[in-house]
Amino acid sequence: MVRRDPRTGAEWVTLAVSCAVLALVVGLIAVQFRGGRSDAAPRAEVVGQERTVGGQHFVTVEVENTGDATAANVQITADLVIDGETTSGDQTVDFLAGHETERMVFVFDDPPSDGALTVAVTGFAVP
Amino acid sequence: MDHVLASPARGGPDRGPWAGELIGVVRAVAGGLLFGVPLLFTMEVWWTGTRTSPTQMVAVLSLLFIPLLVLNRTEGFRGQRDVRLVDAAADSIEAMAIGIVVAAVVLVLLRELTLDTPVGVWLGKVLYEAVPFCLGIGVARHFLHGGRTGDDDDGDGDGAGRQRIQSGYSEDLADLGATTIGAAFIALAIAPTDEIPMISATMTPAWLLVMVAATLLFSYAIVFVAGFAGQEGRRRQQGPFQHPLTETLVCYLVALAVSLFLLWMFQRGQLPAEDLLTRIIVLGLPASVGGAAGRLAL
Incomplete structure (x- = not known):
């Protein structure tokens, strides 16, 4: 089995920022769900x-x-x-x-x- | 038995972790651009994003994670392959985030997303356009790289570069030819479409300058920063146009010339000079990305 080097601090930062971006996207989608959808007018x-x-x-x-x-x-x-x-x-x-x-x-x-x-x-x- | 890949870690043995990580992210962006740019110029995808329900958004986001996980277990965008599931999952999250951000930036650049665009439309358009970007990021390490076991930039890159130097033919001519072919390959399918005049109609002079700057930046990043095949060798090539900045600039001009030719060929160039220039610059974005890919591949 092959393994990768341990994640560096820089990679942890990238991961944290990425999680924040995805959390923002998911949060915005959730707001779309919550708001309900009226018909087009x-x-x-x-x-x-x-x-x-x-x-x-x-x-x-x-x-x-x-x-x-x-x-x-x-x-x-x-x-x-x-x-x-x-x-x-x-x-x-x-x-x-x-x-x-x-x-x-x-x-x-x-x-x-x-x-x-x-x-x-x-x-x-x-x- | 466990063993560690003797690769240039995450960007190279003599680079610090931050520089190595930055190069990894640039490599991801470059891979995403090479895969995702053609779909950006498809209005049907914009429209699909416009009428996407939140349920569909969640489905796209969730389903996208599966191929990304598979790709990151075998390739990914880092210098080393992700074999452990947890590493592949972490890199997949990063690939999704980078793909979403890059797709959003390019859509803003094309003025398909503005401050007046409703949030739901932002989400729909970005998520659909991010799909090819994310898949491109998932194969960025392998893309134009040539091997699964090999290491990235410093390894294959040197060999490819040395071969090019030893072959003795004109590097400048080869680069110009490769740029022309790559630019034509990508732009040929976009030049005859209605998306070019649609996007061009929304452009202002200041925005065109931003677009020129972004296109040059993308082209430079793909060829000279992302660590794709031949990068180190390219930096050592001799010739009047072989300095990275000069080569980027000259190849951009070639991409613009290809754009002009294609617009003329598809009878979309009979316009006042200002409008024609706008269309050339808009088409120059995918043409330059194609040209950069051409220089790496040929």
Whole structure:
């Protein structure tokens, strides 16, 4: 049988730090268990100021999953109504983890300030 | 009958225990990088981590320990093999911790993890990405080393280095060729993917500088610190590019050139200069790790 030299002080330090790292990871996982998991609940809202570039109007939208579970294929739609005429745009976020936030930009030919802009999450999949 | 392996202990006979241990840890990090980097550029793994439940995290962490225990009983990342179960178990704990930390650092480097990322996503992404890192650490001693019974750096390394010097061919040319092949070998599978533009889109100039520095550090550590085959011989090689720092820098430039070529080949290089440079630097990370492996292997 082959045996190794006794562990040095330096190796004991490495082992102690490693145990601390793993304890931290296990502790964080335990917190995830304890907190319970509410269903996914993504919401969208306009954030920041509208920008105009090359005659087009850029609107930044933030979508946040306020639930704990992950939402997949989150569909976000923006409708701009000016004088009864609706212009729509939509985007998809592949995965949105619990409490995760993503930003996106919708582009309109007409200024959103001239009409009523509505952004909303229109659906998502439960992975 | 019990006997002690006459190996350069944990890093070499003329090194102190702290320096030897540091080299062991660097060897573990290097082994993890060589195995784990390709999976880091796979968005499906990021997504899997995003939707991982705490139960799955515990399962991944627990199941990972089994192959690590087996690997540490036969190879591991230290200069000596772990034969006693208790030593193998201790080294497996260290391998897991090192793998988790390195995976987290590289994911932060790629901006896949930020301060805004929820803790659950941090855990999921890091644990899944840490799997290949940990397995790489488990075979680090054997990886590019060439033998189960042999000792590490000072043993095989000298022999390999002497053979290279005695053969009389241009060391510089050999290193550049090996870097090119190694870089292409790893980066070829990553260059055409959507992960490169995705990661590049999140980069800032300051972050790119951090990435360049980290890539150079990884490359230097793999070739000149980790104690893999040929290290001591490499340090004695003669030639304009054979100083460790010069070689690391020149080979990084070669890896960047390979990255540029591959982006062009896969028609992903038709961009403004700044964007193209960003993609080259992002792809340069796995290419440099591959280049370092190439210099050790060829």
